[in-house]
Amino acid sequence: MKLHYVAGVASLLVLAAATASADDVTFDATNTASNTSGGQLFDQVIGVDYAEQVLSDASAFVWSIFNQPNPADRRPVDNDEVTLVVEDIGGVAFTSGSGIHLSAQYVGSYSGDVRTEVVTGVLYHEVVHVWQWGLQDYGAHPGIFEGIADFVRLKAGYAPSHWVQPGQGDRWDQGYDVTARFLDYCDSLQSGFVALLNAKLKDGYSEDYFVQILGKNVQQLWQDYKAKFGG
Structure with a gap:
């Protein structure tokens, strides 16, 4: 039934x-x-x-x-x-x-x-x-959109055991679990970061959003993230 x-x-x-x-x-x-x-x-x-x-x-x-x-x-x-x-x-x-x-x-x-x-x-x-907003830019920037999706999965408690650990990964926009872990770090710097980022993506993608929200460019944030977790 x-x-x-x-x-x-x-x-x-x-x-x-x-x-x-x-x-x-x-x-x-x-x-x-x-x-x-x-x-x-x-x-x-x-x-x-x-x-x-x-x-x-x-x-x-x-x-x-x-x-x-x-x-x-x-x-x-x-x-x-x-x-x-x-x-x-x-x-x-x-x-x-x-x-x-x-x-x-x-x-x-x-x-x-x-x-x-x-x-x-x-x-x-x-x-x-x-x-999520901004999917019109998915083809050029898939990593950020897949990262946001896995970030939500992570926060919901459904991250599988095979995911990378915090600090791992080659670049911030690698996508999926790598980017999700990085976004989780960004969210720890300012609660609601991902919500603010998603809202901005409605108007198209720009790396400057990281500066606007957190005051640092994304490459500096990635370096800080890697340093924090010894990645």
Whole structure:
């Protein structure tokens, strides 16, 4: 039986596809790969009801990290809906607009905690891509956007054990866990740094944002970060 979630509270309304909602945003998950081993594992261990609740919880968490209690401050999503489709595709996951696509092949091949590390952690990362500003500049500066997504995953407590430790990495905009750790350092210098950075990204990317917010250029901040952690 599939349940309908309204602001995180389950009701007994049975639907063809489970949905969840928060702040008038609807969250919908579908598994189109139930005939594959990865899709079957998704159904057995996770399920669309849980996945939709993760989408809802992750969105609320992103809004808190981005300091966006007012929906007008958030990046708009198509039809006020965030969707997840589990598909028989390669890779891990990708997001296009407000649609998240999760690889059933990846789910099926993972040997660790599938529910927490693969689905919950990955979905928190992908949900950030739905809501973060500035994606028009993603092609030129992917590191900062992937770093912000992993920063949110880190703050939510879903950083997997294989991530780099603080101070590791070759450059600040390396992306993913490296940049996430660096952004966490920047956020320690000024609480809410990532929220301020995300808001500025609405108007396009500029390294000068680091100077505007923290008073130092990003290269100096990277050097300070490496020195602090002996990286």
